[in-house]
Amino acid sequence: MSELLRIATAGSVDDGKSTLIGRLLFDSKALFTDQLAAVERTSRERGEEQPNLALLTDGLRAEREQGITIDVAHRYFATPRRKFIIADTPGHTQYTRNMVTGASTADLALILVDARKGILEQSRRHAFLASLLEIPHLVLCVNKMDLVDWSRERFDELRAEFGRFAAKLDVHDLTFVPMSALTGDNVVHRGAPMPWYEGTSLLHHLEEVHVASDRNLIDARFPVQYVIRRQEETGYFRGYAGTIAGGVFKPGDEVLVLPSRTRTTISAISGPGGEPLAEAFPPQAVTVQLDGELDVGRGDLICRPRNQPHVSQEIDAMVCWLTDRTELTPGTKYVIRHTTRSTRALVRAVDYRLDITTLHRDEQAEALALNEIGRISLRTQEPLFFDEYRRNRATGGFILIDEQSGATVAAGTILAPGGTADVVWQATAVTREDRGTRGATIWLTGLSGSGKSTVAMEIERLLVGAGQPAYLLDGDNLRLGINAGLGFSAADRAENVRRAGEVAKLFADAGVVAVVSLISPYTADRAKVRAAHELAGLPFVEVFVDTPLPICESRDPKGMYAKARAGLITGFTGVDDPYEAPDAPELVLHPEDGDPVTMAAMVLSHLRQPH
Ligand SMILES: Nc1ncnc2c1ncn2[C@@H]1O[C@H](COP(=O)(O)OS(=O)(=O)O)[C@@H](OP(=O)(O)O)[C@H]1O
Ligand SMILES: Nc1ncnc2c1ncn2[C@@H]1O[C@H](COP(=O)(O)OP(=O)(O)O)[C@@H](O)[C@H]1O
16 A cells, blocks of 8 residues: 555645645546556456545544544545645635644645745744644745746745744755646646756655654554454454554554553454554554453553553643634633543643744733634643653644534644643542532632621531531631632732632532632632532532622721721722622622521522532
């Protein structure tokens, strides 16, 4: 089988991308027809009725399963030397999105420029994206040479300019081809009008470019896609099917299965037609058989005991945000798809946003909008087994999916394991069901003096009285212990809320109702706590104690408002620091709702309702 080359294209319609693709398909068709005839002949000789072209499309199955082919039309063509898949990304307004989705598995990127217009900002963006995605080979197609009189000077000028920019990026192999997609010169055949050009035609380059060594052949990685079980004449067959993501596997190899960490040996490897293989390497689709009766399933990873990937629930990654419906913000939750594994992921922080034309980092950025790229940190519900994207594109890439709509909202490349690398939540032998009581977090937020603590005390009293363990986590009390040393700056309040949220989560996990009473004035901080609970599958009830400021101020139990008004303390919530009211709390309490006991009962009736 001739080797497959995956090509990503970048450039707008005006640059001649469609013409170029059309030209490649059309002019190579003659070659393809010859090959088709050969395939048909061989198939006939073997007694097969239909020519077997399945291999041409095989490699795409995994991508379809990953759901990353949206908006990208794949076109196939072949010459006697090679098969090609071009990810044709139509439309130029969403080019970043389209390129990222189309290029994540590409071997080579074609960037088109119009010889008259030269290197535009967009060309630089495309080159940057190609380097970010670690596409190993880049070809700058200087198109429309017919419109600049086949000028060698113009071509040299553009080559020098683009070369200078590419030097700042991590581009390993860069080729320049002057061409006219319209006349076909230098696309499939060498063009007579440019005798000064010493290189080959684009198609010739595509046929010759060496890609086998681009794959990682060192780190053996086999993500299990599905399990094959069947009764055969020779006995019960159990095999694990998937695509080799790295390294070389052979029968007899000692391997380790993650997450169970079981050690075993490969007993056999077979190819797509069931034929036994002496070795398997990326990107082959194979079935692996292991010694022994093992509990291995989809999403598990087979590797070598002495060369293991990172195992972590914390990930630092570069992501490109792909939707205009929402923005990527900290505290939001998605489904992450990584190799054959899916789990939930919480966006913990946006570290910075990258301006991809100036390569400037904006560390103040708090969100990523459509087409924007930035560095984020994620926490996943289940541990992932991964490598840095630089080291392995297959085990270092992922996508984020919106749980409700099923839409792909981000494509990401893993930079490194996050802060608590290789620390994984240790499940204990006692499950939540075993504990007998159902935990939850009730989160009371509101101004100082709004009545949070008073109502929280009543909630705790009522619950404990009814036999349900409950514990009041009061802001003041926490600030005397676990939160000692934190003040009232935005960063300190965020940390105060985060720690209280983590402690509440532990109580809830233990089967206790954590009743938290904290001003928690900022929406984003509360959203993170809510998302962390949802990620852990624990109920979270947000109660907004909506007592108007004048009432709180008239109560002023500790005389704090008086001090703040007198300027003796600054940054006091409601006076000179903002309180951001919750958008969609489970419950809002107003002063007219009654006394604290009545309010507590209202909260509890909410706790019992299914959410
Ligand atoms: N600058 C400033 N702003 C707001 N509150 C202040 C401030 N300085 C001290 N205090 C007292 O600290 C109590 C609020 O602590 P919290 O931990 O709930 O605040 S926060 O959630 O971190 O915003 C709060 O107590 P309660 O009145 O019991 O809510 C305040 O009296
Ligand atoms: N539902 C209520 N009706 C009337 N007064 C209330 C109510 N809830 C609380 N209070 C009074 O308001 C004051 C401040 O309440 P507190 O619980 O300390 O507020 P926070 O914890 O929000 O700062 C207390 O004196 C309390 O008696």
